Amino acid sequence: MASAAPSPTVGTPAPAAADTARTPRDHGQERTSRSEQVNRLRAGVLGANDGIVSVAGLAVGVAGATADIRWLLIAGLAALVAGALSMAMGEYVSVSTQRDTDRALITRTRAELAADPAAEHDHLVEALTETGIPEEVVESVATSLERHDALAAHTRFRHDVEDDAVVSPWGAAAASLVSFSLGGIVPLIAILAAPPLLRLPVTMAAVVAALALLGMVSARLGQADAGRATARTIVGGLLAIVVTYGIGAALGVAVG
Structure with missing residues (x-):
């Protein structure tokens, strides 16, 4: 007679969801990292563009x-050196x-919440209503957000500032x-490497x-049209070079 298959052990713990679940701290760290990356990329693109145009303009001039x-x-x-x-x-x-x-705004919001939480709650309700949340549920949504993290709710939805996303200036x-x-x-x-007649x-x-x-x-990073962004940067850079070269040539003739 075949034996019955063993029944599942009562009380056997299921795989812990806590190992894979993402905590609010994880999301905050992700927002901070993303903000830092965007800030550095923006500063990098702007710095490279200025370096190319300004050094070329001065050298050609x-x-x-x-x-x-x-x-x-x-x-x-x-x-x-000076430009960098x-x-x-x-x-x-x-x-x-x-x-x-941003930090001053966060500090001020914290003080206002402590001084008059009812009035601040009304402000949060107004801000959430402006985002399109229906009036019949906006009150409960605001209460739920404040119960979870009142300061984060007010700074994020009323002022578009997140404490975790305040970036460091050193990276930029x-x-x-x-x-x-x-x-x-x-x-x-x-x-410097080109012959005198071919320098320009x-x-x-x-x-x-x-x-x-x-x-x-920059177009790839911003998911924009590459042709338009490339043409814009090239035209602006060449215009700056031509103008500075003309000024330099005019001054050279005048001084000479």
């Missing part, structure tokens, strides 16, 4: 005034200001410093190639 390669090297290196430091400092100050503003500053330097090296090497076309070709690559990268 000097080339229009003199053929002495020593002055080209001095001007190019000065533009590279300026971009990094500007990005640090900008992001620091935004971070301080470092991205600007490195990207400006990498972008500026391209036209500097091109103008070689530098412009290098700038076009660098800006085209940068335009495609």
